[in-house]
Amino acid sequence: MLRTLWYSTRVRNWLFQIALLGGLAALVAWIVGNTLTNLAARGIRTGFEFLSRPARFPISESVLAYDSADTYGWAFVVGIGNTVFVSALTILLASLLGFAVALARGMGNPLLSALAGAYVTLMRNMPLIVQLLFWYALATTAFPPARQALNPLPGVYLSQRGIHLPALAFEGIAVLVLVALAAGVAAALGRRRFLGRGGLLWPLGAALAAGLALSLLRGSAPSLDMPLLVGLNFRGGLHLTPEFAALMIGLVLYTAAFISEIIRGGIEAISRGQWEAGRALGLTRRQILRHVIVPQALRIIIPPLTSQYLSTVKNTTLALAVGYPELGLVVGTVINQSGQAIESILIMLAVFLSISVSVSLFMNWYNARVALVVR
Amino acid sequence: MHPGLRSLPLLAAALTLLPVAGQAQSTLETVRERGRLICGSSQGAVGFGAPDSNGYWRGLDVETCRAVAVAVLGDRDAVEFVPLTGQQRIPALQTGEIDILPRTLTWTLQRDGNGLNFTTPNYYEYTGFMMPRELGIERVQDMAGASVCVQTGSTTEVVVNDVSTEHDLGLNVVVFDNTAATRQAFFSGRCDALITDAAGLASIRATEAPNPDDYVIFPATRYMDALTPAVRHGDDQWLDIVTWSIQALIAAEQFGITQDNIDSFAETTDPRIRRFLGLDPGNGQALGLGEDFAYQIIRAMGNYGEMFERNLGMDSPLRLERGSNRLYSDGGLMFPLAFQ
Numbered sequence: 237m238l239r240t241l242w243y244s245t246r247v248r249n250w251l252f253q254i255a256l257l258g259g260l261a262a263l264v265a266w267i268v269g270n271t272l273t274n275l276a277a278r279g280i281r282t283g284f285e286f287l288s289r290p291a292r293f294p295i296s297e298s299v300l301a302y303d304s305a306d307t308y309g310w311a312f313v314v315g316i317g318n319t320v321f322v323s324a325l326t327i328l329l330a331s332l333l334g335f336a337v338a339l340a341r342g343m344g345n346p347l348l349s350a351l352a353g354a355y356v357t358l359m360r361n362m363p364l365i366v367q368l369l370f371w372y373a374l375a376t377t378a379f380p381p382a383r384q385a386l387n388p389l390p391g392v393y394l395s396q397r398g399i400h401l402p403a404l405a406f407e408g409i410a411v412l413v414l415v416a417l418a419a420g421v422a423a424a425l426g427r428r429r430f431l432g433r434g435g436l437l438w439p440l441g442a443a444l445a446a447g448l449a450l451s452l453l454r455g456s457a458p459s460l461d462m463p464l465l466v467g468l469n470f471r472g473g474l475h476l477t478p479e480f481a482a483l484m485i486g487l488v489l490y491t492a493a494f495i496s497e498i499i500r501g502g503i504e505a506i507s508r509g510q511w512e513a514g515r516a517l518g519l520t521r522r523q524i525l526r527h528v529i530v531p532q533a534l535r536i537i538i539p540p541l542t543s544q545y546l547s548t549v550k551n552t553t554l555a556l557a558v559g560y561p562e563l564g565l566v567v568g569t570v571i572n573q574s575g576q577a578i579e580s581i582l583i584m585l586a587v588f589l590s591i592s593v594s595v596s597l598f599m600n601w602y603n604a605r606v607a608l609v610v611r
Numbered sequence: 612m613h614p615g616l617r618s619l620p621l622l623a624a625a626l627t628l629l630p631v632a633g634q635a636q637s638t639l640e641t642v643r644e645r646g647r648l649i650c651g652s653s654q655g656a657v658g659f660g661a662p663d664s665n666g667y668w669r670g671l672d673v674e675t676c677r678a679v680a681v682a683v684l685g686d687r688d689a690v691e692f693v694p695l696t697g698q699q700r701i702p703a704l705q706t707g708e709i710d711i712l713p714r715t716l717t718w719t720l721q722r723d724g725n726g727l728n729f730t731t732p733n734y735y736e737y738t739g740f741m742m743p744r745e746l747g748i749e750r751v752q753d754m755a756g757a758s759v760c761v762q763t764g765s766t767t768e769v770v771v772n773d774v775s776t777e778h779d780l781g782l783n784v785v786v787f788d789n790t791a792a793t794r795q796a797f798f799s800g801r802c803d804a805l806i807t808d809a810a811g812l813a814s815i816r817a818t819e820a821p822n823p824d825d826y827v828i829f830p831a832t833r834y835m836d837a838l839t840p841a842v843r844h845g846d847d848q849w850l851d852i853v854t855w856s857i858q859a860l861i862a863a864e865q866f867g868i869t870q871d872n873i874d875s876f877a878e879t880t881d882p883r884i885r886r887f888l889g890l891d892p893g894n895g896q897a898l899g900l901g902e903d904f905a906y907q908i909i910r911a912m913g914n915y916g917e918m919f920e921r922n923l924g925m926d927s928p929l930r931l932e933r934g935s936n937r938l939y940s941d942g943g944l945m946f947p948l949a950f951q
Contacts, residue, residue, distance in 0.1 A: 278705050278844055280726040293768040294761075294775075294784040304772045369792075376801040396800045397758065468746070468803050469756040469783060478801060479785065556788040559796065565763065565788060568698045572764045575725035577702050 271578065286574045287312070293569050295561045297477055308570055315566030316587055322562060323549045323591065326487040330548065333488060334495025341500055352496070359493035365554050368486040372558040375478035382469060391462045391473065399476040400463035416447020479560040486558075491548050498544060502537035503529055534606045542599035546592050563587060638710055638842070638849035639899055642683055650676035651700050651712040652692040654790055658814045658923045658931075659715050659734075660692070668692045671922045672713040675733050675840055675857060678912050679711060682856045682904040687911045696789065697764020701727065704843050711853055713840030715808060717766045726844050730854040731861075732837035733915075735935040735944045737830045738770045739809035741816060744827050746803060751778060751831060758783040760802035762793040766836070767806045774831050794819055806831060808838070810923060810931060817928045835935060835944075852898050855950075859905040862887060862947035863914035865938055870913035873906065887950040894950055905950065915945065 241247050275282050287309035295302050300317040302310065341352040359367070376396050380386060385395035391402035420443025427439060463473030506529050514524035556565040567584045571577045642648055652673060653660040660670040668690075677687040695703050695714065704712040705726045716722075718729045740759070742748055748757075751774055759782050761768055768786065775782040785802055787793040794815060797805040805812065812828045820826055840857065842850050863869070866884050868876060876884055885891045888906045895902035912918060916933075923931045937943025 278726050280705060280844075281724075292772060294772045294786070296783070296785045304776070373795070373799070376796060376799040381800050467756045468748075468754070469758060471756065477785075557792060559785050559787045559792065561786060565786060568788060569763045569768060569786070572698050572701070573721070573769070575701060575722065 275578070281576065282579070284579055286576055286579070289574075291570070291573070293573055295566065296559065297480065297561065308574060311566055311570060312563070312583055312587075315561065315563035318561055318566075319549075319552055319563040319587075320591065322483065322487070322552045322555065322560070325484065326491055326548055326552070327545050329484070329488045330491035330495055333492035335499055337492060337496035338499035338503065341496065342503060356493045356496055359490050360497070364486065364490050364551060365557055367490055368482060368554055368558050371486045372478065372482035375482045382465065385465070385470075391460070393463055393465075393470060396478065397469060397475075398478045398481060400470045401474040401476070402463065403461040403472070403474040404459075413444070413447040413451055416443045416450070419443050419447075477560075479555075479558050482558050483552075483555045483560045487548070487551060491544065491551070494544050494547075495541065498537055498540045499533070501540075502533035505536050506532050531606065535603075535608060538599060538603040538606065542596060542603070545595050545599065549591050549595060550588065638846045639683065639852065642710055646684065647689040647691050648676060648680040648683065648711065649691045649693060649709045650679075651695050651703055651709040651714050652676075653714050654694045654696060656715065656811055656814055657818050658810060658927060658929045660713075662692075669922065671734060671918060672715065672840070674912055674918050674922065675713045675860075676711060678860060678908045679853055679856045681908045681911045682852065682859075682900055685901070685907060697762060698788075700764075704841060707843070710849075711840055711842055715811065715838050716841055717808075717836040718839040718841075719766060722841070727841040728844055728850045729839040729841050730850060731857040732839045732944075733857055733860075734810065734838040735835050736809050736838065737835050738767055738806065738832055739812050739828050740804045740806050740831050741797070741812040741826050741828045742804045744825050748803075749827055749829050751780070751829070754778075754782065754804065755780045756783070757803040758785060758801065759804045759806055760793050760797045761786050761806055762790060763788055765807065767808075770831055771806050808836065810929070813929050813931055817930075848899055852900060855894075855898060856904070856908060858948050858950070859887075859908045860912065860915040860918065861938070861945050862950055863905070863909045864916045864945075865940070865947045868909055868914060869917060870909060870911075873909050883950065 272282065288307050290305055291308045291311040292304050293311075294304050295311065295314055298314045298318055299321045300314050302314040306314075337352045337355060340348045341356070343349065375398075379394055379396050382395045382397045385393040385397075385400075387393055393400040417440070420440040423443065424439040461472050463470040463475070510528050510532065511524060514528045519527070552562050553564040555562040556568065559565075563584060567580045571580045574580070636644075650673075652668065653670075655661045656670065658670055660668065660672045662668050673692065676690050676692070680690045681687045693703065693709055695709075700712055700714050700716065701722065703709050712727075713733065715734070718732065723729055740751070740754070742754075742757075748754060757780070759771055761771055761784055763786050768784075771782060771784055774780065775784075785796065787796065793805070796802055798819065798821075805815070807815075809828055809830070816823045816826050816828065840853060842853055863873075866876075866881075866887065868884070868887075873888075876888060877890075879885060879888075879890075882891065886894060889895055889902035889904070892902045895904050898904070901907070913921070916938075919933060919936060920926045923929050924933060933943065935944045937945060939946045
């Protein structure tokens, strides 16, 4: 009986699986136990209660509001916010630029095509960190000091401190303008979706005008918050820092080069016959591209594009070289101030895993949607 | 990934994967077996720890390590220096990658309570701001709205924040991960001010400013910090050895013993000095060292005052005043403990 069991392939397979799983569980248990013993032996605090203690260190800029009286936990969230913001913006802008470059390269205009080719070669063959440092050095040395800032337009200042722009301040009833704007966007999108036609501009304009008129009637218009040089620095208005600018320029230019090659590859993989068929039907070049080529090319483009997006998310950690406080920089500071390296690294790993898995899931879903359905 | 960041997961991994060492071997035994001391060092702070043009490490912190190496191994060159960023230095000590961390490390409660043991301060000082002279600002109260370049991995991040809150200055802080980027941003004009310990600022000004006279340095707070070499928790004997090796440097200055005149004390009748030099035995044995460990240290390195002048004082490019780092008897804070 036992003998037959032993020689049964099915039983053997199961035994092997169980042994593998048991071994894995034992390994994890050993690592965790060993770590805790080591930490205790070295007198290092463990656990996550430090997350609720005040952080006390500054973060130079953030999408989410942060004050040094906030907790370590919130500091992490602020770092995550910055990472997600930079990643999303880079992916969006790099995809647009990448598409444009891919088109420029394939459109048969020799000068444009050569320029696009040179751009791709240059960007793809230099390490990203070098590019970031180059843009940062340029941003901090090419412009005059704050006190002699360039002032090309009223309220617009260019200096080593970055770009300062006037901001629209919505106070009190003027918030209505924002509400109207949101309503306008919703109306325009809804109209498009359900009626399948119509411009986006005029419902937006109408809603904006209505909101503005309403808030003016109530005696409070949105005001302009102009940047002003007070003492050493500008105060008020919008501020685009050199760190953020260098990071975005570097990341977008670098990533777009890769994306353009992925897109070009996808488009060129569609056989000439498709173009010719389109032309035979009397479609214009634009129409062929939009209705024939791109839908088919997407199927080829999406999988490598997903990898590229994932790399981009991870590449944002290079921001610490140019002083932009993304998650990596925040984690480094937290480790130094709290001494809890393992917990902080675990949080960073978990966050990057979550972001990457989300991007990956979304792209897989999109891929399934555009994929050729075989019936 | 940036090199600074890449090593952090490695350190974390070291903590997870190291076998439980137990109390099998003390740091002293490990160092003796290895034949050299491994010392955490800065990535280049002239005066405290930096290789010279021949690749030989020099500086106050570096020489503190050499003093310990003399006490333990009898050779001031039996030291390996591991350059570490501000962020790497504490995990590196905790994981056992280095034996001792003298790297302009401020003695704080949080660090002390969390895996480090501090020995004896080898430098007292305040945190300072450096600003271009042309801005005409020489005190913290006038700094409203200034941009400040800060290097992460130090206590200065907290200091700049406290200062900004206390005087309601609204400082704009730009935080960098590495030393070179921080300094480059300051000298290019991205920031109005650079913050770090005042001796560090003097070192930067002396070695990197195009014209050192164009920059002023002033205190950021009225509080002083004690920069103190640290060891890890769990080895009391090693803590004692490092503490008393540094104490020997200070005590020698108090006794008037220098590198040059030390042999003239061979026949001294002062019982304190006799115990200090190991002529009357007992001190070395208590620490697990040779009886003449203090003699050997001074013989090889000189006393604290000589070390200071050589690395930071008038014999160095930094030309710093001794200030609070004089002996207590000269009005400073350096206080030798009793060698008995």
